[in-house]
Each structure stands twice: as C-alpha cells, then as structure tokens.
Amino acid sequence: MTQILGNTVVQSILVQAATNDSLPHSLLFSGIEGIGKKLCALHLARTMLCTVGNACGSCSSCVQIDHATHPDVITIEPNEKGTIPIGSDQQEGSIRWLIGRVSLSSVHSKRVIIINDAHCMNIQSQNALLKTIEEPPAHTYIILISSERNQLLPTIHSRVTEYVFHPLSDSNLESILEKSGIDRQKFSSIIPVAGGSASYALTLANDELFAQLKEAYDAISSFVSQPEVFNYELSPLIQEIGIYRTIDLLINIFRLHFSSTDNIVPWLNSTLDHTRAIEIIKILLELRKGISHNINIRMALKGMLYSLCFTK
Numbered sequence: 439m440t441q442i443l444g445n446t447v448v449q450s451i452l453v454q455a456a457t458n459d460s461l462p463h464s465l466l467f468s469g470i471e472g473i474g475k476k477l478c479a480l481h482l483a484r485t486m487l488c489t490v491g492n493a494c495g496s497c498s499s500c501v502q503i504d505h506a507t508h509p510d511v512i513t514i515e516p517n518e519k520g521t522i523p524i525g526s527d528q529q530e531g532s533i534r535w536l537i538g539r540v541s542l543s544s545v546h547s548k549r550v551i552i553i554n555d556a557h558c559m560n561i562q563s564q565n566a567l568l569k570t571i572e573e574p575p576a577h578t579y580i581i582l583i584s585s586e587r588n589q590l591l592p593t594i595h596s597r598v599t600e601y602v603f604h605p606l607s608d609s610n611l612e613s614i615l616e617k618s619g620i621d622r623q624k625f626s627s628i629i630p631v632a633g634g635s636a637s638y639a640l641t642l643a644n645d646e647l648f649a650q651l652k653e654a655y656d657a658i659s660s661f662v663s664q665p666e667v668f669n670y671e672l673s674p675l676i677q678e679i680g681i682y683r684t685i686d687l688l689i690n691i692f693r694l695h696f697s698s699t700d701n702i703v704p705w706l707n708s709t710l711d712h713t714r715a716i717e718i719i720k721i722l723l724e725l726r727k728g729i730s731h732n733i734n735i736r737m738a739l740k741g742m743l744y745s746l747c748f749t750k
C-alpha cells in the first residue's frame with residue numbers, strides 16, 4: 439500500500455467513513471494543486487472495492503484501479519483544451535457520457551466516479567451534473583477534485599460535502615523530491631517557492647523553467663523599482679507550465695520578500711520594498727481571478743503595472 443504524504447487527518451476521516459459505509463455520496467476535495475487530492479480519491483476507491491478489504495494494493499481490484507481499468511472506477515479529466523465538455527452520450531469523457539454511465543448499474547458492489555479538475559467543467563456541464571450529484575444511484579460515490587473551488591457553481595457546492603486539503607510540509611516535499619531523484623542541493627531553492635505543492639516543486643526542479651520564472655520575477659520587480667518600459671513576454675512560460683502555475687509561482691516568489699528565509703534567497707531584488715511587493719502580489723491575484731474570463735494576461739499585467747507605477 440502506498441503512503442500518501444500530508445493531510446493525514448482528512449485522509450483518516452475519509453478512510454474511516456469509507457470503511458464504515460458512512461461516506462457521503464457526493465464529495466468535493468479542494469485545495470491547491472499537487473497535494474494528493476487525486477491520490478486520496480483513488481485510495482478511497484481501493485478501500486471500497488478491495489477484495490481483501492484494506493486497499494491491499496495487490497488484489498485484482500486494487501491492481502485494476504492502479505491500471506485505470508477497473509469497470510467501477512471512472513475517472514474524468516479535462517481534455518487537451520483544458521475543459522470537461524458537456525458532450526453527448528457517445529463522447530467518452532464528457533459529462534453526458536458520464537451521466538449515461540452512472541445510470542447503468544454497477545458491475546460490483548460499489549462504484550466510484552472521480553472528476554479531476556472539476557472546475558474545468560463549464561457552467562453548462564456543471565448544471566447538467568447537478569441532478570446526478572444530488573441523488574446519485576445507490577452505491578455510487580462521486581468525488582469532485584478542484585484546486586479552483588470558487589469556479590464551481592454555488593448549486594454544486596450546496597450538493598457536495600467538501601473536504602479541504604492543505605499544502606504539504608517542507609519535509610513531505612523533501613521526501614517527494616528525493617523519491618523523484620532530484621538532486622538534494624536544489625531542495626533549498628525549490629521548497630521555499632513551491633508553496634507546499636508537490637507538482638509545483640517538481641516544476642521548479644526543472645532548471646530551465648525555474649530560470650524562466652526568475653526572469654519573469656526580475657522583469658516585474660525591476661520594472662516596479664525603476665519603471666521605464668515593460669516588455670517582458672510571459673507567454674512562453676505560460677505555454678510550458680500553464681497560466682495558474684505561472685501566476686501562483688510568481689506570487690510565491692514575491693511572498694519570499696516577507697518570509698524569514700529572505701537571507702537564503704540571494705536572487706531576490708533587494709531594491710523592491712515591502713509595499714511594492716504587496717502591490718505586485720495584489721496585481722497577480724487580480725489577474726488570477728480574471729483567468730476564467732479569458733483575459734489577455736500579458737496585456738493585463740502590463741496595464742496594471744503601468745497604472746501602479748505611473749498614475750500615483
């Protein structure tokens with residue numbers, strides 16, 4: 439049985455509920471990316487379907503779950519466009535297809551549906567799912583996973599029981615990086631920026647991506663300390679790691695200005711004062727809110743930085 443690091447309290451509450459058959463039928467696992475939400479959902483599926491009874495990891499059911507071939511564990515993920523479409527009965531991976539599957543009777547005793555990155559469902563998809571999560575068929579458990587809980591409709595929130603997952607500790611991140619074969623020497627530069635997310639930590643373990651992030655940080659902080667022209671191009675980085683990850687990691691870097699670890703981050707811009715750093719973080723948070731509205735991040739960032747530096 440593989441151990442899932444961090445979030446031990448929420449994990450044991452869930453496993454216990456699954457074991458005594460008191461698990462709610464519609465659940466939401468929320469919290470930042472890369473903290474084990476999906477691993478925990480799969481572990482719950484193993485707990486409920488294991489033929490030995492303890493998520494053994496080696497019975498036929500557990501093995502099928504690990505290979506994503508179990509007929510009663512359906513996982514939906516965003517498509518290559520980053521959305522979970524409403525689709526049709528025939529379109530595998532769409533919400534209508536899922537609803538069709540859920541209405542069929544399960545092969546074994548229980549069935550687990552996992553919708554990963556549930557915020558990638560548009561409003562139409564979310565609305566279509568309401569009835570299913572309000573009254574799932576008997577023995578069916580639906581787990582929504584989301585790092586962007588605010589993008590889920592209030593009507594979704596009111597129909598699910600939410601379990602909040604927290605960022606991982608530094609020592610958890612160290613173990614994960616170590617297991618992934620990352621050079622120990624990098625840990626001290628990666629972990630303060632990762633913000634408790636294992637996937638962010640692994641992104642930062644890529645030297646090229648980390649260098650690109652530092653460049654973006656440098657461009658923003660030096661513009662704000664000494665405003666002239668801002669022509670930094672953020673899109674290559676966004677293309678590589680996605681927009682949320684880009685903005686989150688930049689926010690984490692600017693937050694380092696307030697942490698006691700300042701002295702171990704030699705590349706921070708020493709001319710940037712705290713007030714300015716807070717203003718930049720506010721701008722980045724504002725941009726993050728606009729992401730779902732399809733704003734042009736580069737133009738918006740530029741506009742906001744100019745108004746910060748030139749209109750006061």
Ligand SMILES: [Zn+2]
Nearest residue numbers: 488494497500
């Ligand atoms: Zn098993």
